[in-house]
Amino acid sequence: MTSMSASPSTHPSVHPGAGEPLLSVRDLRVTFQRQGQEPFEAVQGVSFDVRPGQTVGLVGESGCGKSVTSLAIMGLLPKHGNHVSGTVDYEGTNLLTLSDQEMRDKRGKDIAMVFQDPLSSLNPVVPIGIQVTEVLERHRGLSRKAATPVARDLLDRVGIPDPDRRLKDYPHQLSGGMRQRALIAIALACKPRLLIADEPTTALDVTIQAQILALLKELVQDTGTALVMITHDLGVIAGLCDEVNVLYGGRIVERGERHELFAQPRHPYTHGLLASIPRLDAPRGQRLQPIPGSVSDNLPWTHACAFAPRCSQPIEVCTQVMPELEEQHGRALRCHNPVEGHR
Amino acid sequence: MLRFIIRRMIQMVGVVVVLSLLVFLWLRSLPGGTVSAILGEKATPERRAALEKALGLDQPIYVQYWQFAKRALHGDFGASTKVLPGTDAFDLFMQRFPATIELSIVAIILAVGLGIPLGYMAARRHNSLFDNGSIVASLVGVAVPVFFLAFLLKYYFAIKLHWLPVSGRQSAGLGATHTTGFFVLDGLLTREYDAAWDAIKHLILPSLALATIPFAVIFRITRASVLEVLDEDYVRTAESKGLTSRVIRGRHVLHNALLPVVTTIGLQTGGLLVGAILTERVFNFGGIGDTVAQAFEQRDYGVLQVCILMAAITFVVVNLLVDIAYAVIDPRVRTR
Numbered sequence: 001m002t003s004m005s006a007s008p009s010t011h012p013s014v015h016p017g018a019g020e021p022l023l024s025v026r027d028l029r030v031t032f033q034r035q036g037q038e039p040f041e042a043v044q045g046v047s048f049d050v051r052p053g054q055t056v057g058l059v060g061e062s063g064c065g066k067s068v069t070s071l072a073i074m075g076l077l078p079k080h081g082n083h084v085s086g087t088v089d090y091e092g093t094n095l096l097t098l099s100d101q102e103m104r105d106k107r108g109k110d111i112a113m114v115f116q117d118p119l120s121s122l123n124p125v126v127p128i129g130i131q132v133t134e135v136l137e138r139h140r141g142l143s144r145k146a147a148t149p150v151a152r153d154l155l156d157r158v159g160i161p162d163p164d165r166r167l168k169d170y171p172h173q174l175s176g177g178m179r180q181r182a183l184i185a186i187a188l189a190c191k192p193r194l195l196i197a198d199e200p201t202t203a204l205d206v207t208i209q210a211q212i213l214a215l216l217k218e219l220v221q222d223t224g225t226a227l228v229m230i231t232h233d234l235g236v237i238a239g240l241c242d243e244v245n246v247l248y249g250g251r252i253v254e255r256g257e258r259h260e261l262f263a264q265p266r267h268p269y270t271h272g273l274l275a276s277i278p279r280l281d282a283p284r285g286q287r288l289q290p291i292p293g294s295v296s297d298n299l300p301w302t303h304a305c306a307f308a309p310r311c312s313q314p315i316e317v318c319t320q321v322m323p324e325l326e327e328q329h330g331r332a333l334r335c336h337n338p339v340e341g342h343r
Numbered sequence: 344m345l346r347f348i349i350r351r352m353i354q355m356v357g358v359v360v361v362l363s364l365l366v367f368l369w370l371r372s373l374p375g376g377t378v379s380a381i382l383g384e385k386a387t388p389e390r391r392a393a394l395e396k397a398l399g400l401d402q403p404i405y406v407q408y409w410q411f412a413k414r415a416l417h418g419d420f421g422a423s424t425k426v427l428p429g430t431d432a433f434d435l436f437m438q439r440f441p442a443t444i445e446l447s448i449v450a451i452i453l454a455v456g457l458g459i460p461l462g463y464m465a466a467r468r469h470n471s472l473f474d475n476g477s478i479v480a481s482l483v484g485v486a487v488p489v490f491f492l493a494f495l496l497k498y499y500f501a502i503k504l505h506w507l508p509v510s511g512r513q514s515a516g517l518g519a520t521h522t523t524g525f526f527v528l529d530g531l532l533t534r535e536y537d538a539a540w541d542a543i544k545h546l547i548l549p550s551l552a553l554a555t556i557p558f559a560v561i562f563r564i565t566r567a568s569v570l571e572v573l574d575e576d577y578v579r580t581a582e583s584k585g586l587t588s589r590v591i592r593g594r595h596v597l598h599n600a601l602l603p604v605v606t607t608i609g610l611q612t613g614g615l616l617v618g619a620i621l622t623e624r625v626f627n628f629g630g631i632g633d634t635v636a637q638a639f640e641q642r643d644y645g646v647l648q649v650c651i652l653m654a655a656i657t658f659v660v661v662n663l664l665v666d667i668a669y670a671v672i673d674p675r676v677r678t679r
Contacts, residue, residue: 076582107585115583120576125598125673134594135584170674186584 021049021089022226023073023194028086030065030072035081042068044250044301045086050194055220055227057237057258059273060247063295066230069247070196073228074113075103090194109139112187116199118179122171128155128182129167132189139190154185159215177208181215188219195220196228201236213239234273238262246270249298249306252325255332266331266338268311305336313337344670344677351666355659362655363415367408370644377644381424411648420649425641426634432645435634436653441524442512442630443623447615449550454557455608462565462604463597469570477562484559489618493552493625500548510627513542549626553618557611564607568600575599602673609665613658 030043043065050056058066071077072084075095088095090111095103107113115121123131132151136142142150148167155163158181171179180200187195197216201209217240220227229241237244237258244261246254246269254267265271272291293310300306301322308318315337325334377398378391395401399410414420420432427435465474501509513519513526519538521529527546530539572578573596581595619632627633631650638646670676 074583076579104585104587107583109585113580113583115576115580117576121580123577123581123595123599124675125602126594127674130594134586134590138584138586138590172675183580186580 019051022052022054022091023050023228024087024089025049025069025073026087026089028069028072028088029084030068030077031083033081033083039083042250043072046247046250046252047086048245048252048255050226050228052193052226053220053224054243055217055229055241057229057231057241057244058247059231059234059237059244061232061295064247065250066247067198070113070198070228070230074107074111074196076107076113105139108135108187108192109190110192111194111196112190112192114180114183114187114195114197114200117203118176118183119171119203121183122179124171127168127170128174132167132182132186135186135189151185151189154189155182158182158185158188158219159211160185176204177211180204180208180212184212184215184219188223188225191223192225194226194228196230198230199232200229202231202233209236216240234262234277246273249295249301251301251306251334252332253307253334257330260331266333267335268313268337268339269307271339272310272312305334313339347670347677348663348667351663355663358659359656362659363412363652364408366648366651366655367411368404370648371404371407373642377424377642415652421645423638423643423646425643426637426646432643432649435646436631436649438524439630439634440653442526442628443616443619443632445525445527446546446549446553446619446623446628446630447612449546450553450615450618451557451608451612453550453554454561454611457554458558458561459565459601459604462562463569463592463600465562465566466569466573474566478566481559481562484555487555488621489552489556490621490625492555493549493622496548496552497625507548508541508545512545512629513538514545545626549622549628552625553615553622556618557608557615560611561604561607565600565604568603569596572596572600598672602669605665605669605672609662612661612665616654616658 026047028043028046029041032040032042034040046065046069048056048058058069060066068077073088073095075098077084084096086096090106095106098106122128129148129151130144132154133142133144133147136147136150137144140147152163152167155166160166160178160181166174166178166182171182174182180203184200200216201212204212213236216227219225227240229236231237241258244256244258245252246261246267248269254261254265254270261270262274265274269291272289275289276291278288291310297309298306299308299319303322304320305311305314305318305323308314311318317336321336323334323336325332377400378386378394382390382394392401399407402410418433420436422428423430423432423435461477465477468474497509500506508514519526519530519535519541520533522532523529526542527539530536530542577599578591578595581591586595616631619628619630620636621632622628623630623632624636631654634646635650635654637643638650
């Protein structure tokens with residue numbers, strides 16, 4: 001409990017979900033334009049808000065556009081071959097209109113990111129210490145010398161034992177869990193108000209996963225950092241998120257407060273995702289219910305529901321009219337024939 | 344790190360022993376042999392036998408090698424018979440080696456100094472006109488034979504345009520003082536700056552010819568390596584930290600991209616010694632390449648032996664330096 005929690009003034013304790021949104025994404029669209037290929041719209045008009053201190057989940061299978069959404073928010077998609085439109089308002093500034101230099105000033109300072117594979121996400125030939133201090137040097141104007149004790153405290157804070165020695169170590173000398181802790185320390189070094197975590201536990205052992213999630217939860221609560229959690233794992237969402245956005249085929253199909261969504265999933269896709277998780281309290285002999293088919297069976301959203309071919313309860317209109325996202329009592333749903341009743 | 348260097352040096356001793364054996368056996372298996380080289384093909388059998396006995400050539404081959412190795416360890420490779428008759432072969436080598444070193448250093452500086460930045464730029468502008476153009480240029484660079492390019496350069500820039508000297512290492516009339524044998528360094532040390540400048544002018548064309556292939560190879564490897572590194576997750580992490588493009592370029596992209604390039608530089612530096620034979624011939628440079636060619640034509644075995652063996656040792660030493668450089672820039676080699 002050192003450097004990060006020691007500054008309550010910069011992060012007034014806000015009730016999660018209260019007040020003006022910190023990040024407001026509106027109609028975000030990302031189109032890949034590769035040479036010799038049809039343009040492909042990976043993100044098709046995604047909108048969601050993140051309030052200060054709030055933890056928001058983006059859930060979906062691979063290819064649903066969740067990672068592309070996060071990279072578009074960070075301005076990390078290659079300029080060449082990608083077209084991004086819509087607005088990404090961060091504290092009233094549309095990040096998509098910022099220059100490369102202005103975005104560089106924000107990244108790592110106001111908005112930080114933790115990636116999926118901690119080994120490949122750390123530079124193999126640079127000591128951990130420098131990978132932490134370089135971001136402090138960049139955004140807080142510290143010298144290498146002045147940044148080193150801060151980096152040490154950060155490593156200590158994320159639970160890396162013997163931080164003085166670890167500063168000089170290289171990524172290959174750390175275990176997978178420690179590497180992810182180091183990445184988290186790097187991301188939180190400049191006390192960002194928003195942290196985007198893209199599948200931060202996918203590459204880790206199950207026991208380490210729980211530790212990393214607990215650490216993230218503790219850190220965002222202590223510092224008042226808002227967290228966007230990108231995952232395919234509903235277990236991660238259940239333990240961490242205030243609000244959940246379910247993505248399918250580049251669009252949000254359902255949104256709701258965590259407890260409500262888990263207790264009463266209304267979109268057949270969300271329902272299917274929850275039903276396909278093994279449960280310890282299920283009757284013995286009951287089979288898992290996978291969602292049939294794969295993302296490649298998708299219909300175009302333009303004149304149908306993309307999920308219709310895989311849906312458990314499609315009706316005629318599903319393949320003829322695109323369902324709109326309708327908001328009601330803080331929940332949003334894009335479905336012609338929602339699931340009724342509790343799970 | 345120290346253990347790593349010591350281990351590599353012990354390996355080096357083994358390599359040198361094997362090399363000396365190969366050079367020794369190879370030279371003795373050449374048609375003709377020392378005796379015919381000295382006495383001519385028409386000497387009487389009695390005279391041949393007498394000379395063989397005097398030179399120890401009547402002994403079994405392993406005894407001959409043992410004698411050779413013992414003397415070689417003391418720097419005694421016998422006297423030159425043809426290139427500079429009577430001169431000690433090792434002295435002759437030491438006298439001519441600086442010319443080749445000087446030429447090779449300039450060539451490798453040119454190749455590295457141009458190859459790495461251009462390779463990086465080509466990768467950053469992947470698929471652009473610059474990228475495609477430089478790939479074509481580098482292919483031409485590898486494909487054109489060194490001696491042909493050397494002739495072209497000499498013809499245009501020295502003979503036709505008179506911009507640069509035609510051959511040699513330094514103009515004869517300067518009366519420059521030589522202490523180290525490195526003419527540019529000599530000129531700087533003795534403050535004979537005009538002599539140093541003259542030596543530099545003599546170096547330009549041969550080093551350009553010699554640098555072409557290493558430049559093209561280093562350029563291509565750098566380009567491919569940077570392209571690969573640009574796609575790495577840690578470069579995206581560096582971008583997500585908002586670091587300046589200077590830090591990302593140096594610390595995150597180039598540092599990683601240079602690992603395969605360093606290995607290539609080592610191999611290419613070894614290759615320079617081969618290229619030097621052709622280039623030095625064209626420009627009458629008077630270095631080892633020139634000397635090896637003369638010694639080979641005139642069957643001067645002592646000189647050939649010392650030159651080939653020393654060139655091989657130089658290659659091994661360069662590779663040791665490359666391995667050390669590799670360990671310095673890649674912690675994964677150093678800290679296992």
